[in-house]
Amino acid sequence: MFGRVSISATAAAAMLLAADLVTAAAGPAFGRNIAFDSPSINHPFLAVPRRGPVDRRTVYASGLQFTHGVASGDPYADSVILWTRAVPLDVNETTHLYEDRTPVCVAWEVWQDYACDDRPRKVFSSGKTETSGDVDFTVKVEATGLLPFQTFYYKFTDCDEGRTESPTGRTKTIPESEAWIDKVTFAVYSCANFAEGFYNAYGTPARKDKMDYVIFLGDYSYEYQEPSFLPGRTPMPFKETVQLVDYRTRIAMQRLDPDLSLNHANFPWFSVWDDHEVANNGWKDGSGDETAMIKEGVTWDQRKHNGLRAHFEWMPIRQVDSDDYFRIWRNFKIGKLVDLSMLDTRYYARDKGDDIPGAASTKRTMLGANQEKWLFDQFDQSQKRGAIWNVLGNQVQFSNMNETAVSGEALYYDGWMDYQAQRNRVMDNIIDRKLMNTVILTGDYHALWAAELTYPEKMKYNHENGNGAFGIELATTAVSSYSGYGILKSLESCQKISQRVVADNDQVKWAEGYYRGYFVVEFTPSEMKADFFSLDVGTRNDKEILAATWVSEVNTNKFKRPFGEVKTGVLQGELNPWAHRS
């Protein structure tokens, strides 16, 4: 069947033995494909035992099709995670893909070109691994032996003669933790509902090629059964994603988008999930939309495993501690310039929120005790090594914002304010240890805004000069999901909401809720500069408006004044009929 050649029982037994001894040694090895660990090899019901596919080992006679391009992520100074998907050429993708457990061998190579001469390229890392239908034919390997803060190219081939090969990807390592660097630049994204818009925010900056890395703050894919008004944007499968095959199919369909795949092939991502990777307003034991504990015969726990497992398989993220249930919070020491902590405010430990503003929130946790302790340890280490910028990759709104203009209610229940005791501990820790240059990057909210971080109970805040702020928060709007101000609202009504948002919130310096977009943030030893871009995603296009630029000078913990002009949205202090301040 399918051109596969079975091997003898003796040979299979010998290979099985060899596979049991699988180590980092040369030769094909399931051990190298960390997709089999998805999401945790130490929780057997979550991961695929490598023993299983090895038992079924046979050999494919034909090459591979690299159906979904390449991606890379979580770079360290000497290594990076490389991703692809490798399906046997002669497998019938429509009927046999998910049943097919026969392993295939995939080789990879990472190199640099010599700029000025014709010498063969220099190979830094290469190896072979295997994948199978058990992990949706995804391949995730750690390429090691790389040099810090340099660009590398990579590709995958079949193991036999390299007859079939993947597209070439480009990636970049980070500097060593003690290195002094002049500049590092990130594009920051969240919320990419496929049905609601084109992925211009992924494609346009990838073509401009102005950033080193991508930070993704969650909602990479959505669970909804949602028909699209736009051509070719109705997501498959056309049902709510519940089963493992649903989540895999949804991500796979989305990954074929040319703008997303261009972005993945050219930039390493630091990504985390938010709620929609499983279900709306999810928390550790349920979601905001869950009316029944069991859907399609699947319990919430199983559904969460399905969504998160598909995500682990398809995203180039590291498993920093596969013994720690679903842990994706992790830290990157990007020279002495930036300390980046990526958080999980969603599925690791989040308790259910409630609808009573502020009440009962003292015990409730968003990060959980382990992650909170780890975060404070990161602050400690960052100070010890003298890192300048302390950046948190965070999902939900941290600032205490009066939301009345947006939702009719003051409190945003899905954000940090509904978890006040833990929020206070984070602020206390930052302020008491005098951690400087804290920059919180936030997604989830589908609007652009820039705020100074304040803790008025502890430090008197002067909104005119920014004194008393302890850092800044930059919120990116959605790549494509509808505005946080409401579905398909007009420009004028969004402007009115933005006017009230800045009028009701002194610390919010700018709000813009009409356009989709992203921002590019650049860190240097003297300042942080964030360029916010507004896009229209109703068609596939390359147009963008530089909506605003926000600058924070080092060791000021606030925005630089006077603020620049904004092209879209509303600036704090502009002539504003809703302002009720004196």
Ligand SMILES: *[C@@H]1O[C@H](CO)[C@@H](O)[C@H](O)[C@H]1NC(C)=O
């Ligand atoms: C795959 O299987 C389906 C269903 O049997 C069939 O309709 C289709 O033609 C097959 N495709 C290929 C490429 O063989």
Ligand SMILES: *[C@@H]1O[C@H](CO)[C@@H](O)[C@H](O)[C@H]1NC(C)=O
């Ligand atoms: C929030 O803002 C509204 C005006 O939009 C105001 O009436 C209300 O008192 C404010 N609430 C809080 C808790 O500050």
